Amino acid sequence: MKRxxxxxxxxxxxxxxxxxxxxxxxxxxxxxxxNEKPGGQLFKQIHKxxxxxxxxxxxxxxxxxxxxxxxxxxxxxxxxxxxxxxxFKGDSVIVATGAAEKMVHFEGWTLPGVIGAGAAQTMMxxxxxxxxxxxxxxxxxxxxxxxSYQLLQAG
Numbered sequence: 048m049k050r051x052x053x054x055x056x057x058x059x060x061x062x063x064x065x066x067x068x069x070x071x072x073x074x075x076x077x078x079x080x081x082n083e084k085p086g087g088q089l090f091k092q093i094h095k096x097x098x099x100x101x102x103x104x105x106x107x108x109x110x111x112x113x114x115x116x117x118x119x120x121x122x123x124x125x126x127x128x129x130x131x132x133x134x135f136k137g138d139s140v141i142v143a144t145g146a147a148e149k150m151v152h153f154e155g156w157t158l159p160g161v162i163g164a165g166a167a168q169t170m171m172x173x174x175x176x177x178x179x180x181x182x183x184x185x186x187x188x189x190x191x192x193x194x195s196y197q198l199l200q201a202g
Contacts, residue, residue, distance in 0.1 A: 053138065055143060059145045122137045164190045
């Protein structure tokens with residue numbers, strides 16, 4: 048079993064920030080994330096309108112494509128990396144598993160083709176897929192305006 052001062056679950060903005068702070072204090076740090084890139088929600092935001100810088104990886108060791116399958120009382124973490132299950136123990140464990148989109152519920156909101164703004168951003172900015180040809184955006188807050196602009200850029 049590998050030991051670290053700090054284990055961080057999630058390589059999004061919060062997890063990476065926590066890892067950087069711990070590493071700057073001289074702690075041994077490992078970060079796990081199930082995705083192939085660090086950055087979490089930031090990758091949904093990366094598009095021409097705001098630039099295209101990717102978040103850095105400073106702050107310790109980062110294991111990507113690593114799915115945390117267990118978190119136990121004695122700060123032991125079980126992680127699936129590749130086809131193997133690996134065990135890690137930390138003095139501290141920080142769970143920074145990210146945000147969840149809050150959908151507005153209305154009749155038909157679960158039908159195929161009805162998606163949230165976050166899903167649209169993921170399709171466009173991570174996978175290069177245009178969510179559709181005709182779009183009705185519900186909401187004009189920051190996210191609604193940014194995603195509407197992204198949709199216009201995507202055609």
